[in-house]
Amino acid sequence: MSTGSRPLSPHLQIYKPQITSVLSILHRITGIALAIGTLMLMWWLIAAAAGPHAFASAQAALGSWLGRLFLFGWTFALFYHLANGIRHLCWDAGFGFQLRTVSVTGWTVVAAAVVLTFGAWMLGYAAMGGAS
Amino acid sequence: MSLRSDLGRVRGLGSAKEGVAHWWAQRLTAAALVPLLLWFVASLVSLAGADHKAAVAWIGHPVHAVLLLLLLGAGLHHAHLGLQVVIEDYVHREWLKVTSIVLVKFAAALIAAASGFAVLKIAFAG
Numbered sequence: 001m002s003t004g005s006r007p008l009s010p011h012l013q014i015y016k017p018q019i020t021s022v023l024s025i026l027h028r029i030t031g032i033a034l035a036i037g038t039l040m041l042m043w044w045l046i047a048a049a050a051g052p053h054a055f056a057s058a059q060a061a062l063g064s065w066l067g068r069l070f071l072f073g074w075t076f077a078l079f080y081h082l083a084n085g086i087r088h089l090c091w092d093a094g095f096g097f098q099l100r101t102v103s104v105t106g107w108t109v110v111a112a113a114v115v116l117t118f119g120a121w122m123l124g125y126a127a128m129g130g131a132s
Numbered sequence: 133m134s135l136r137s138d139l140g141r142v143r144g145l146g147s148a149k150e151g152v153a154h155w156w157a158q159r160l161t162a163a164a165l166v167p168l169l170l171w172f173v174a175s176l177v178s179l180a181g182a183d184h185k186a187a188v189a190w191i192g193h194p195v196h197a198v199l200l201l202l203l204l205g206a207g208l209h210h211a212h213l214g215l216q217v218v219i220e221d222y223v224h225r226e227w228l229k230v231t232s233i234v235l236v237k238f239a240a241a242l243i244a245a246a247s248g249f250a251v252l253k254i255a256f257a258g
Contacts, residue, residue, distance in 0.1 A: 028218060035211040035240075042247040045200075048191055049250035052184040063181070075173070082169055085162050092159060120173060124180035 019106045027084050030077035037074045075120055080113035154213060161210035168203045188254050197255040204247050212240035 015021070040062075047058035061067050087105050090096045096105055134141070145151040179190060190196055215236045223229040 031211075031214045032218065035215055038208060038211060038240075038243050038247075041204075042243050042250075045191070045247045045250035045254075048184065048187050049253045055184040055187065059181075059183075078169060078173065082166065086166065089159065089162060120177050124177045127178055128181040 019103055023084060023106050023109065027081060027088070030081040030084075033073070033077045034081055037077070040070070040074070072117070072121065076113060076117045079116040079120075080109065083109040083112045083116075154216075158210060158213045161206045161213070164202070164206045165210060168199065168206060171199060172203055188258065191251060192254045192258065194255070197251050200251045201248055204244050204251070208240040208244040212237050215240075 044058055044062070047054040062071060087096070087109055090105075096102065143151075175190065175196070179187060182190070191200065216233050219229060219232045219236065223232055
């Protein structure tokens with residue numbers, strides 16, 4: 001089909017990124033990441049079921065710097081998707097549509113995800129007794 | 133004035149002919165996942181650096197095993213529903229769209245079954 005010289009509607013990159021649109025696409029991206037992360041959970045559970053040897057290699061891989069990077073990203077994705085998911089459930093129930101409210105809850109979600117992610121990792125390292 | 137027939141309105145299935153089942157299941161699993169995931173992450177934090185004995189003792193505990201099975205069921209159901217929407221939004225070639233959705237659903241079922249079996253094996257056989 002020839003479109004000739006008809007005017008086109010503006011493309012996505014024309015628009016200035018806003019808290020609403022950025023958090024919306026981040027919800028999708030973290031959702032996809034978490035779905036892929038279920039493979040990691042499956043692998044960990046199967047390793048535990050397979051025995052001490054398999055579990056030790058799984059723990060070693062997850063404890064390597066690359067494994068920790070993945071786990072850290074997974075933790076942030078989870079807390080972000082969780083907090084923003086609660087925001088979505090509030091919208092579904094009919095609350096929080098004022099522009100100011102949308103912005104405030106959006107930034108609250110970001111702050112909650114960051115604080116919970118770092119908090120969980122600090123507690124995790126504390127549980128390991130500061131070892132490595 | 134609505135152009136919908138009385139029968140159509142009563143059935144409430146809309147133009148997609150499937151009603152709100154998908155939407156509703158996505159929300160119900162989301163609500164279930166809030167407490168389940170908070171519990172799961174808190175448990176993982178306390179299990180940081182655990183050896184095999186400690187991990188198996190934790191997974192095999194009856195309460196933990198049941199909650200893990202619920203987490204796997206709700207989580208993978210929620211995941212395949214969400215991925216289906218993403219695929220429907222971005223993949224427009226019909227055969228590729230349908231194939232991707234079917235593969236995602238099969239993969240989610242496989243991950244849930246394999247993970248659930250691992251939990252049950254630990255719970256029943258140690």
